[in-house]
Amino acid sequence: MFARCHNIYDHNFIDETQAHALEEAVGEFMTFFRESFPQATVPIKMHLLEDHAVPWAKSFHVGFGLLGEQGAESIHAKFTRLSLSCTAIADKL
Numbered sequence: 001m002f003a004r005c006h007n008i009y010d011h012n013f014i015d016e017t018q019a020h021a022l023e024e025a026v027g028e029f030m031t032f033f034r035e036s037f038p039q040a041t042v043p044i045k046m047h048l049l050e051d052h053a054v055p056w057a058k059s060f061h062v063g064f065g066l067l068g069e070q071g072a073e074s075i076h077a078k079f080t081r082l083s084l085s086c087t088a089i090a091d092k093l
Helices: 002-009 016-036 044-060 069-086
Strands: none
Touching (some): 002 016
């Protein structure tokens, strides 16, 4: 169940269909967690998933994968590749 959540929120870009699927997956996962562990408190990362992942995805259309160091490195690598591919273009300005 958590894998379904992770596969959605780890995408770089999230459309409205994926945001809706994330909302369903998170609800299913949190229901399972609460029913399986009724005495447990909700860890902070689960709180973030339950209360903030879907609004984040709907507002910014990106997943949490862009927030961490790996996401930043991924974006940096893409900009570097783009920069290198444009270095041969003469600046006509």
